[in-house]
Amino acid sequence: MTQENVLLDVRNLGVQFVVRKGGHRGKHPVVHAVNDVSFFVRNGETLGLVGESGCGKTTLGRSLLRLVNGDVKGEIRFEDTLLGSLNAREFREIRRNMQMIFQDPFSSLNPRLTIGQMLSEVLAVHKVVARDKIREKVYELLDIVGLNREYYNRYPHEFSGGQRQRVGIARALAVNPKFIICDEPVSALDVSIQSQIINLLKDLQHEFGLTYLFIAHDLSVVEYISDRVAVMYLGRIVEIASAEELYSRPMHPYTRALMSAIPLPELDRKRQRILLKGDIPSPLDMPSGCSFHPRCPDAMERCRAIEPQLLPLKDNPEHFVSCLLYEERR
Numbered sequence: 001m002t003q004e005n006v007l008l009d010v011r012n013l014g015v016q017f018v019v020r021k022g023g024h025r026g027k028h029p030v031v032h033a034v035n036d037v038s039f040f041v042r043n044g045e046t047l048g049l050v051g052e053s054g055c056g057k058t059t060l061g062r063s064l065l066r067l068v069n070g071d072v073k074g075e076i077r078f079e080d081t082l083l084g085s086l087n088a089r090e091f092r093e094i095r096r097n098m099q100m101i102f103q104d105p106f107s108s109l110n111p112r113l114t115i116g117q118m119l120s121e122v123l124a125v126h127k128v129v130a131r132d133k134i135r136e137k138v139y140e141l142l143d144i145v146g147l148n149r150e151y152y153n154r155y156p157h158e159f160s161g162g163q164r165q166r167v168g169i170a171r172a173l174a175v176n177p178k179f180i181i182c183d184e185p186v187s188a189l190d191v192s193i194q195s196q197i198i199n200l201l202k203d204l205q206h207e208f209g210l211t212y213l214f215i216a217h218d219l220s221v222v223e224y225i226s227d228r229v230a231v232m233y234l235g236r237i238v239e240i241a242s243a244e245e246l247y248s249r250p251m252h253p254y255t256r257a258l259m260s261a262i263p264l265p266e267l268d269r270k271r272q273r274i275l276l277k278g279d280i281p282s283p284l285d286m287p288s289g290c291s292f293h294p295r296c297p298d299a300m301e302r303c304r305a306i307e308p309q310l311l312p313l314k315d316n317p318e319h320f321v322s323c324l325l326y327e328e329r330r
Contacts, residue, residue, distance in 0.1 A: 007043040007179055007211050008064070012036050013074035015056070015063050019284070031283045033059040033070065035235040035291075038310070041179070046205065046212040048226030048243065050219060050258065052280065056235040057215045058103070061181045064213075065098055066091060078179070096126055099172035103184040105164035109156040115142075115167055116152035122174045141170040145200065162193035169200065173208070182214045186221060198225055219262050223247050231255045234291045235283060237310060241319040251313070251321045253296045290324065298325060 015034040034056045041047045049057050062068045064076060064083075076083040078094060086094060102108035110118055119138045123129055129137045139149050145166040156164055165185060172180050182201065186194040198221060204210060216222050222229055223243055230240040231252065239252040250256045257274040276295045281287050287294055293303040303324055310322040 005043045006040045007079060008041040008213075009075075009077040010040065010064070011038050011075040011077075013038070013060065013063065013072070013076065015059050015068060015070045015072050017070040029284050031070075032235055032286055033283060034063065035286075037074075037232075037235070037237050039230055039237060039240060041211055041213060043178075044205075044209055044211055045227040046214050046225055048222035048229040049213060049215045049232060050217060050222050050229060051232035053217060054280065054283075055232045056283075057217075057232055058183055060232070061100070061183050061213060061215050064181065065095065065100055067100070096175040097178045098181070099175065099177040099179070100181040100183060101165070101168050101172050101185045104188055105161055105168055106156060108168055109164060111156055114153050114155055115147075115159075118167070119171060119174055122171055126175045128175055137174075141174055144173065144204070145170045160193075161189050162197060165189065165197055166200070169197075169204070173204065176208075177210070179211045179213070182212055182216075184216050187216065187218065194221065201225065219258060231258065234281060234286070236291060236322065237320075238292065238322045239320065240310070241316070245316065245319055249319075251319070251326060252292075252323050253298050253325075254292050290322075300324065 013034055014032075014036055017031040017033060019029045019031060037060060039047070049060070051057055059068060059070075063070075063072050078098060081094060083091065083094065113121070116135070116138055119141055120134050123134050123137055124131065138152065142149055142151065147163065147166055147170070151159070156167070159167065168185075185201070186197050189197060201212070202225060205212065212225075214222065214225055226243045228240065229243050229246045230237050231246075231254065232238070233254050239246065239250070239255045246255065247259065250259045257276050260272065260274040274297065276297075278295045281291065281294060289305045290296070290299075290303040290308050293299040296303065306324060308322045308324050310320050313319045313321060313326065
């Protein structure tokens with residue numbers, strides 16, 4: 001798969017958390033939140049990341065910015081910099097280029113600070129502009145995200161959910177980043193507001209040349225905004241392809257099940273719904289072989305013993321699938 005103009009390159013990323021309670025004889029169970037994940041994001045594109053709740057999407061995104069307390073392994077390279085080799089001071093410099101928009105637009109804002117104080121603090125800490133230019137820069141950020149300058153002295157509780165998320169976007173843009181992780185930025189908003197925020201993100205991407213990792217569980221939203229889409233299940237990426245390819249030809253059984261759950265208009269309900277049996281296995285006790293085999297309608301006996309690798313298809317080298325069903329098409 002061609003990796004030209006790559007901005008972020010992740011290799012064999014793993015994140016584990018030790019459960020301090022419930023251990024037996026000094027042995028504490030380990031939660032495998034992210035397991036051996038590899039992907040890259042090209043400069044200027046949007047990579048969508050989808051999957052069921054609890055599959056590790058948010059943990060993956062937060063681990064890229066050192067926002068998790070777990071044991072992180074693997075290699076994360078941003079441009080030409082290996083992030084694992086940086087100390088705290090050096091990483092803060094890199095963080096100017098890597099920002100995050102959080103899922104909850106209320107808890108991610110400091111309730112004790114006005115919007116003006118919050119954005120001014122970001123500009124001051126990272127020394128984006130001279131101190132006498134900070135207020136002017138804050139006004140500019142409010143204009144960019146579609147908020148009135150009169151909101152400068154208002155507190156977060158005085159805003160609606162959509163307005164708070166616009167403040168979160170303004171905060172991410174304040175340091176002129178190249179890469180933004182959007183962690184389900186519209187899942188807590190009304191449907192009518194979701195479209196406004198999504199279109200704002202697309203407009204900002206075109207205006208400032210931004211690159212997104214867009215994490216969501218709404219497949220329709222991901223299809224609209226993404227150039228490529230990665231599907232995650234139980235801490236692993238099981239399929240990754242261009243949005244057009246993935247939605248028109250899903251290959252992995254889990255991806256097909258997700259696609260069959262997308263609501264359709266009443267006049268276009270020819271697609272058969274695929275119902276998965278059983279519950280998602282616990283990350284404390286990972287299944288042997290393929291992690292999806294306990295719920296897979298196409299599972300074979302060897303799926304219980306062999307762990308499939310994420311490999312490209314012969315007819316499309318940019319379509320990767322982690323499934324033993326497609327070994328002959330590698």
